[in-house]
Amino acid sequence: MSLDDVKTTGFKYVGTSPDRPDGLDKVTGRAKFGADAYAPGMLHGAIARSPHAHARIISIDTSKAEALEGVKAIVTRADFRDDLRGDHWNVLENVMAGDTALYDGHAVAAVAATSVLVARDAAKLIEVTYETLPHVTDVDEAMADGAPVIRAGTADKSVPEGLHPNVVRYHESGHGDVEAGFAEADLIIEDHFRTEATHQGYIEPHACLATLGGDGKGDLWCCTQGHWNVQKICSSLLGLETSQLRVTASEIGGGFGGKTVVFIEPVALALSRKTNRPVKIVMSRSEVFRASGPTASTSMDVRIGMKKDGTITAAKGVFRLQGGAFPGAPMEFTAMCAFAPYNLKHVKQIGYDVMSNRPKQAAYRAPGSPMGAFAVESVIDELCNKLGLDPIEVRLKNASREGTRASFGPTFQRVGLVETLEAAKAHPHYSAPLKPGQGRGISCGFWFNFGGETSVSLALSMDGTVQIVVGTPDIGGSRASMALMAAEELGIPYENIRCTIADTASLGYNEVSHGSRVTYASGLATIKAARDAVKKLCGRAAAKWGIDPEAVDWVDGCAVPSGPNAGDFDPMPIAQICKSMGRTGGPIVGHFEASPEGAGVSFATHIVDAEVDPETGKTSVVRYTVVQDAGKAIHPAYVEGQYQGGAAQGIGWALNEEYVYGKDGRLQNDVFLDYRIPVASDLPMIDTVIVEVPNPGHPHGVRGVGETSICPPLAAIANAVSAAAGVRLHELPMNPPRILAALARRD
Amino acid sequence: MHYHTPASFEDAIKIAAKATGITRFLAGGTDVLVQLRADMVTPDTLIDIKHIDGVHDITRTSDGGWTIGVAVTGAEMTEHPELAGDWPGLVEAMDLVGSTQIQGRATLTGNLCNGSPAADSVPAMVAAGASVSVRGPDGTREVAVEDIPTGPGRTSLAQDEVVTAVNIPARVAGGGDAYLRFIPRTEMDIAVVGCGINLVLDGDTITQARVVLGAVAPTVLLDQACGDAIIGTTLDAAALERLAKAASAACNPITDKRGTIEFRTKVAGVLAQRAAKIAYGRAQAGGAS
Secondary structure (H helix, E strand, O other): OOOOOOOOOOOOOOOOOOOOOOHHHHHHHOOOHHHHOOOOEEEEEEEEEEEOOOEEEEEEEHHHHHHOOOOOEEEOHHHHHHHHHHHHHHHHHHHOOOOOOOOOOOOEEEEEEEEHHHHHHHHHHHHEEEEEOOOOOOHHHOOOOOOOOOOOOOOOOOOOOOOOEEEEEEEEEEOOOOHHHOOOOOOOEEEEEOOOOOOOOOOOOOOEEEEEEOOOOOOEEOOOHHHHHHHHHHHHOOOOOHHHHEEEEEOOOOOOOOOOOOHHHHHHHHHHHHHHEEEEOOOOOOHHHHHHHOEEEEEEEEEEEOOOOOOEEEEEEEEEEEEOOOOOHHHHHHHHHHHHOOOOOEEEEEEEOOOOOOOOOOOOOOOOHHHOOOHHHHHHHHHHHHOOOOHHHHHHHHHHOOEOOOOOOOOOOOHHHHHHHHHHHHHHHHHHOOOOOOOEEEEEEEEEEOOOOOEEEEOOOOOOOOOEEEEOOOOOOHHHHHHHHHHHHHHHHHEEEEEEEOOOOOOOOOOOOOOOOOHHHHHHHHHHHHHHHHHHHHHHHHHOOOOOOOHHHOOOOEEEEHHHHHHHOOOEEHHHHHHHHHHHOOOOOEEEEEEEOOOOOOEEEEEEEEEEEEOOOOOEEEEEEEEEEOOOOHHHHHHHHHHHHHHHHHHHHHHHOOOOEOOOOOOOOOOOOOOOOOOOHHHHOEEEEEEEEOOOOOOEEEEEEEHHOOOOOHHHHHHHHHHHHHHOEEEEEEOOOOHHHHHHHHH | EEEEEEOOHHHHHHHHHHOOOOOEEEEOOOOOOHHHOOOOOOOOEEOOOOOOOOOOOOOOOOOOOOEOOOOOOOHHHHHHHHHHHOOHHHHHHHHOOOHHHHHOOOOOOHHHHHHOOOOHHHHHHHHHHOOEEEEEEEEEEEEEHOEEEEOOOOOOOOOOEEEEEEEEEOOOOOOOOOEEOOOOOOOOOOEEEEEEEEEEEOOOOEEEHHHEEOOOOOOOOOOOOHHHHHOOOOOOOOHHOOOOOOHHHHHOOOOOOOHHHHHHHHHHHEEEEEEEEHHHHHHHHHHHO
């Protein structure tokens, strides 16, 4: 077998679910998370935040705070670079307000002191004089005539003339002639949908420990999904040479996209530079809610035409996303994913990126896609109901397949949507009887997945065991997956391999752990690095045997002659080769660096049964089945966990989670008591079906699995709730007051 | 901040009387410590009353009632079979507060003195006709539970007064109680609406009814009209209908992050009906034994 071959069957280690390597550390408390770092002479930082949704900062008086015993330094915007432009200016403006506080919770100053309590007290003593400005937090209101302008001149060239200055980016895509398509339809349904912002809800708040000296050399420990990105941005915001700032990623207590950006890290570095002492900052949960990145809220209009036989003739969607006081709401992803599951002759999608007085949105698991699916799949469900068609048959009839021209442009390669629909149809859940008061919902979902810069090093030890060094923080079990893929290639047990997340000084640039890219891209790089090492191992055996390296094969962890003509030698195990590597040519290390571009897109189909209490409007999700294409499940238990996690977060988003703003523009529910994420007893057992349609772009067939799982739930649950309640729900969350109001309208 | 661990209620009220600024009594701490950490309040004086003799005791009184010490936890109540047998509604109400961990600390008295209109145990205590013993510089007085809260976060207790025990009346034959709350989740939440009901039957006919609503007004509501709607009935459909209407009519709620006026008003009636049915069933079972 050539070393570049794609292997999609006959696995020995891949496809098994051994114990996770970080399990013991995590259950014993030995794992070090963001807040678990300490340094001699360390100070504690605290941040003063705006209590106003929108206010000009007239003055900041730090004298009382500075007079407090134990206070060592205070920083404001003046302590950062003043010559930034573009994206990094936006990051800085979010990290520390300039002239204007743009949302409730926006950082305006920070203090470093000898204890957490002193730092917090000092932050309260920082006197900021504000001139409050009119504010807006709703997406439709922010686009309307007369809405307060968040920042004039932010709109880029994509925005058509005549729109409110808060509309800062515009997207339009599709193909065909939608009006001609609608003319062919037997039934057209158009509806309006809204979703509220939700938070990623990771259990671990942001935390960091920064050390930065007057020599411009720094070290930063932080909880992040991507420490090279932290290095790049922090060095830019503070005017450092990139390589002089070494960043180490801690263990991570969840990220879901929300830890792909920086908030406190540049502040801790600035305080450290000013005090010449290490500075630690740990966000409170309230700060996480108010001032890190939730997802965007949306307002959407979707119009779909269908023939009586279920053929979709045309589809059009308008997606307006509010992403806080900065550009970047992922409206193009919403638009591009919304109709991706369907093979459409005529399709058009439009997106608006709208600024408002809310915190800057951050990525949240398939950013933008779940909301669009909610609107589109609700309309398809309604069309199926009105035309008396089976929702899975209709989706099969219109499903995207290999060769389909995607709604967003390219032509799909091998994809697994049809396989997920067939598996859903065949699943006992789909034909199980429902009790009175229950309803069933179906939805498909789509996510692109991603590759990105990736660098992996794989070093052999003298006893033949292996250490893999990767640069992508392990947010979903990737250390186990890397070890399994390397075990497969090297033919050695999983337990003989340790995978470590390196700091920024130890590898080349690695893109953030996002876009469901890690098992794909770091996995591909790990496999290629292992194959590089195997080639070197075979070379050592060939030299020992005095034969051509090409005449040596690697089988079950041993070098063997490739055939009778190569010579008659006993297999040479990895441990034997490694034992003598120092005198046979030196250390053996495999490398791979690339930006792989073959990430396979992924589809899922979810089935949900919901029960609605007609007297209180309370919804219980009573049965849930996730069917998703994984390409190849490297560690099936982790894959199931990703499927279940996406469904669980989707249940929260659909039913009870939301950002609640008061008339004053302040966030009302900045603690987990009132930000109603599901608790364990709210969830049914979430059944999973792993479909495997190999991705031709990965040597083991892997597709990313982490994000697609949150794309169908909003719609699937909305379809189930609407069926159970006998009335269509158009707005998330479908909390009890909203359902009760809908029931009252129905009656 | 000054932290005290008095050995007697007498010492506790002396400390409270002399204290300036903000004073908080500390039992389980499941409200006080959370508020402190969240920066909602920074007491100048914290008086920990857990170390006083008898505050951890659940005691049967000579008349068949119960005295519950101020540091008795929810878990201790739930695991007390006689108390739970007499007052299942009250014990279940307390058990709804927080998580397993919180149940190991949280107390009835703390739930009352926190002053939240959404406190789960308070409607159940009021329905039961419970009172608290309040000690001040002039001795001890007995105060009906419904007279303690005066508004969100406020009580009728003076600066130098402290609750020393909760007094639950004897369970009479043919009596039964229940408490239900509405939350959007299954646990770990605050009542959007709560309803505690205590009934006494003569045969199948309701002779006494105390219906108490939580989270629908600035304080819990003991509503006579709700009781009147079902007294003299066998809790038939018409009586239940009247009860729901009365409960909804009694509401004076607000719209906030936890629910709307319309929702609370409607669901108060729904919960009143559901709680009444449970209390009625328990009263019938109690009457038979």
